[in-house]
Amino acid sequence: xxxxxxxxxxxxxxxxxxxxxxxxxxxxxxxxxxxxxxxxxxxxxxxxxxxxxxxxxxxxxxxxxxxxxxxxxxxxxxxxxxxxxxxxxxxxxxxxxxxxxxxxxxxxxxxxxxxxxxxxxxxxxxxxxxxxxxxxxxxxxxxxxxxxxxxxxxxxxxxxxxxxxxxxxxxxxxxxxxxx
Amino acid sequence: xxxxxxxxxxxxxxxxxxxxxxxxxxxxxxxxxxxxxxxxxxxxxxxxxxxxxxxxxxxxxxxxxxxxxxxxxxxxxxxxxxxxxxxxxxxxxxxxxxxxx
Numbered sequence: 001x002x003x004x005x006x007x008x009x010x011x012x013x014x015x016x017x018x019x020x021x022x023x024x025x026x027x028x029x030x031x032x033x034x035x036x037x038x039x040x041x042x043x044x045x046x047x048x049x050x051x052x053x054x055x056x057x058x059x060x061x062x063x064x065x066x067x068x069x070x071x072x073x074x075x076x077x078x079x080x081x082x083x084x085x086x087x088x089x090x091x092x093x094x095x096x097x098x099x100x101x102x103x104x105x106x107x108x109x110x111x112x113x114x115x116x117x118x119x120x121x122x123x124x125x126x127x128x129x130x131x132x133x134x135x136x137x138x139x140x141x142x143x144x145x146x147x148x149x150x151x152x153x154x155x156x157x158x159x160x161x162x163x164x165x166x167x168x169x170x171x172x173x174x175x176x177x178x179x180x
Numbered sequence: 181x182x183x184x185x186x187x188x189x190x191x192x193x194x195x196x197x198x199x200x201x202x203x204x205x206x207x208x209x210x211x212x213x214x215x216x217x218x219x220x221x222x223x224x225x226x227x228x229x230x231x232x233x234x235x236x237x238x239x240x241x242x243x244x245x246x247x248x249x250x251x252x253x254x255x256x257x258x259x260x261x262x263x264x265x266x267x268x269x270x271x272x273x274x275x276x277x278x279x280x281x
Binding site for chain 1: 182183187188190191193194195196197198199200201202204205206208210211213214215217218221224225228229231232235236237238239240241243244245247248249250251252253254255256258259260261262263265271
């Protein structure tokens with residue numbers, strides 16, 4: 001019963017956060033909406049006994065990634081709103097239509113397996129403590145873990161390279177690519 | 181009424197579709213990026229719910245790997261956005277038509 005109430009509340013919060021993120025004019029509001037969704041996700045992880053993953057969600061996503069996003073938003077300028085002039089007519093309604101179609105497709109195609117198929121949770125409970133996660137991560141999944149280390153290193157080096165090479169050539173602006 | 185895995189999957193589907201629609205609708209590169217993050221989060225929720233249903237901890241490990249990849253992706257992507265902004269003074273993807281010829 002408790003799980004039902006918590007799920008309902010945070011499901012509404014997650015969906016509202018997503019809608020705010022997509023709809024807000026100011027990018028800061030978008031970031032706040034996404035933050036709401038991220039925290040709701042952490043709550044769902046706790047409901048599913050994934051405690052360590054919930055902590056990682058809050059620390060890495062809601063903490064680090066969203067801070068990075070807000071930092072870049074502030075750097076680029078918050079006072080500037082999107083110009084909503086549409087260059088491609090009919091694109092926005094078409095996009096909304098495609099989104100609704102995708103939703104209908106996903107829900108209909110998988111309804112049989114999701115809503116009726118699984119029933120209540122039947123698997124033997126897995127407690128996602130740090131110990132259980134680490135046993136599996138540093139045992140069976142050691143090589144993929146090392147690969148992610150490599151990936152993070154490559155990403156860091158690539159970011160530094162982008163910052164370096166992006167600033168080297170002198171800024172030459174031709175007529176047609178000035179600020180709009 | 182108890183919360184079945186189906187409810188988690190349905191919620192994840194709704195969030196995924198919101199993210200996909202955001203990519204289609206918005207012009208701001210930053211908000212398109214946030215939409216990608218939302219889609220990744222939706223998929224993470226299905227991993228955790230399915231892992232609980234099947235009694236496997238691998239679902240949670242998959243989430244950890246997705247988080248790592250997403251962090252790397254955000255780093256590089258935001259660096260690209262900042263580099264573009266320094267050149268063009270815009271974050272709108274409509275302005276970036278330099279390869280159109």
